[in-house]
Amino acid sequence: MNTMTILMTIVSTTLIYASPLIFTSLGGTFSERGGIVNVGLEGIMVIGAFASTVFSISFNETFGASTPWLALLVGGIFGLLFSIVHAVATVNLRANHIISGTVLNMLAPAAAVFLTKVIYEGKGQTPIIQQNMSTTDIPVLSNIPIIGEIFFSNTLIIGWIGILLAFVSWWVLYKTRFGLRLRSVGENPEAADTLGISVYKMRYSAVLISGLLGGIGGAIMSQAITLNYNVSTIAGQGFMALAAMIFGKWNPIGAMFAALFFGFAQSLSIVGAYIPVISGWNDVVFKVAPYLITIVVLAFFIGKSTAPKADGETFIKSK
Numbered sequence: 001m002n003t004m005t006i007l008m009t010i011v012s013t014t015l016i017y018a019s020p021l022i023f024t025s026l027g028g029t030f031s032e033r034g035g036i037v038n039v040g041l042e043g044i045m046v047i048g049a050f051a052s053t054v055f056s057i058s059f060n061e062t063f064g065a066s067t068p069w070l071a072l073l074v075g076g077i078f079g080l081l082f083s084i085v086h087a088v089a090t091v092n093l094r095a096n097h098i099i100s101g102t103v104l105n106m107l108a109p110a111a112a113v114f115l116t117k118v119i120y121e122g123k124g125q126t127p128i129i130q131q132n133m134s135t136t137d138i139p140v141l142s143n144i145p146i147i148g149e150i151f152f153s154n155t156l157i158i159g160w161i162g163i164l165l166a167f168v169s170w171w172v173l174y175k176t177r178f179g180l181r182l183r184s185v186g187e188n189p190e191a192a193d194t195l196g197i198s199v200y201k202m203r204y205s206a207v208l209i210s211g212l213l214g215g216i217g218g219a220i221m222s223q224a225i226t227l228n229y230n231v232s233t234i235a236g237q238g239f240m241a242l243a244a245m246i247f248g249k250w251n252p253i254g255a256m257f258a259a260l261f262f263g264f265a266q267s268l269s270i271v272g273a274y275i276p277v278i279s280g281w282n283d284v285v286f287k288v289a290p291y292l293i294t295i296v297v298l299a300f301f302i303g304k305s306t307a308p309k310a311d312g313e314t315f316i317k318s319k
Contacts, residue, residue: 004146004149004150006271006274006275007150008149008150008153008154009271009274010264010267010271010274010275011150011151011155012135012154012155012156013267013270013271014260014263014264014267014271015155015156015159015160015260015263016135016156016159016224016225016263016267017225017262017263017264017266017267018159018162018259018260018262018263018264018266019156019158019159019162019217019220019224019263020045020217020218020220020221020225020237020241021217021237021240021241021244021259021262021263022159022162022163022165022166022217022255022256022259022260022263023162023165023213023214023216023217023220024041024044024045024213024214024217024218024237024238024241025241025242025244025245025248025255025256025258025259026162026165026166026169026213026252026255026256027041027044027209027210027211027212027213027214027217027241028041028210028214028241028242028245028255029169029173029245029248029250029251029252029255030169030173030182030206030209030210030213031206031207031209031210032186032206032245032250032307032308032311033173033182033183033186033206033250033308034182034185034186034202034203034205034206034207035185035186035189035203035206035308035310035311035312035313035315036086036087036090036091036097036203036206036207036210036311036312037097037098037101037311037312038083038086038097038101038207038210038242039097039098039101039102039105039239039242040083040086040100040101040102040103040104040105040238041101041210041214041217041238041239041241041242042104042105042108042234042236042237042238042239043082043101043104043105043106043107043108043109043238044079044082044083044104044108044210044211044214044215044218044238045079045214045215045217045218045221045234045237045238045241046108046109046112046218046233046234046238047075047078047079047082047108047111047112047215047218048075048076048078048079048214048215048216048217048218048219049075049112049218049219049221049222049226049229049233049234050078050112050115050116050218050222050229050233051074051075051077051078051079051215051219052071052072052074052075052078052218052219052222052223053071053126053129053222053223053228053229054119054126054229055067055070055071055074055075056068056071056129056130056131056222056223057126057127057129057130060129060130060131063131064131065131067129067130067131068129068131068132068133068223068224069133071219071222071223072158072216072219072220072223073216074219075215075216075218075219075222076212076213076215076216076219077212077215078215079211079212079213079214079215079216079218079219080208080211080212080215081211082104082108082211082215083104083207083208083210083211083212083214083215084207084208084211085100085103085104085107086100086101086104086207086211087203087204087207087208089103090203090207090314091200091203091204091207091315092200094314094316097312098312105238109231109234112229113231116229116230124230124231125228125229125230125231126228126229126230127228128227128228129222129223129227129228132223132224132227133156133157133158133220133223133224134224135154135155135156136154136155136157137152137153137154137155138152138153138155138157138160156224158220158224162256163256166252166253166255166256167252167253169252170251170252170253173252178205181197181202182202182205182206183308184197185197185199185202185203185206185310186206186308186309186310186311187308187309187310188309188310189310189313189315190315193315193317199315199317200315200317203315214238214241217237217241218233218234218237221233221234221237236290236291236294239294240259240262240266240290240294241259243258243262243294243297243298244258244259244261244262245258246297246298246307247261247297249306250307250308258297262290262293262294265289265290265293266290268286268289268290269283269286269287272286
């Protein structure tokens with residue numbers, strides 16, 4: 001491969017693997033900015049991946065080429081619905097946020113595999129989807145000399161939508177009334193309550209947004225990467241998204257760049273052989289790298305990155 005082709009392959013593959021992480025880490029950012037720790041992102045992604053795959057297989061002939069995009073919406077909706085469990089547990093029942101999220105992570109894979117066997121005659125995985133989110137050239141932008149060829153040719157459009165969404169999310173959190181109220185609830189819910197802000201409503205909104213975006217993230221995994229649902233479709237990506245959020249210091253743009261970094265780490269199993277410095281490394285190193293990097297990031301940055309002050313704290317409305 002020549003240098004240009006290698007760069008194109010690295011950028012394209014990185015964006016493919018980063019796309020689910022971008023959406024999911026943005027969802028986690030909204031949740032924790034509202035004061036709700038959401039370690040259940042893994043489970044939410046599982047539900048999104050499962051629901052989108054079943055929809056894609058069932059309605060492929062009905063919607064044709066539009067099926068993958070509709071499947072993302074379906075995955076997001078089911079992720080949102082599933083996140084209600086976490087919202088009720090943490091906001092209304094005042095359960096420990098970590099325990100509630102862990103329950104989601106345990107419940108989702110078991111439920112998804114069970115339903116897969118029920119729907120597909122005892123098989124532990126779904127058939128391969130017929131319409132998937134393939135890479136394509138972005139009109140106009142792909143025609144830009146060099147830059148267009150590297151970044152906008154043979155690329156996953158939903159990945160660039162995720163990058164754009166990161167900037168929109170930053171604007172929502174830091175430049176709108178909703179964002180100001182959400183952040184105030186995550187920093188000092190008692191003070192926000194005295195100003196007439198509904199802490200419960202804002203926290204519900206935060207968790208539901210995380211469910212929507214996490215479900216879309218899971219759907220991207222099944223629609224663009226694995227192309228079906230099985231027990232290993234979501235294998236730690238939710239935790240990587242959580243690490244990206246922490247690495248990005250609970251900032252949407254920071255989380256997006258961290259997700260791109262983790263996406264690059266995941267892509268090494270494919271593109272590593274084409275990168276001169278590391279081309280001779282054992283394949284096992286590339287497969288382990290994303291998970292090892294996640295552990296290192298959590299170990300070294302979780303104590304140095306400052307979370308919202310009321311993140312994970314239970315709020316009881318005063319009478």
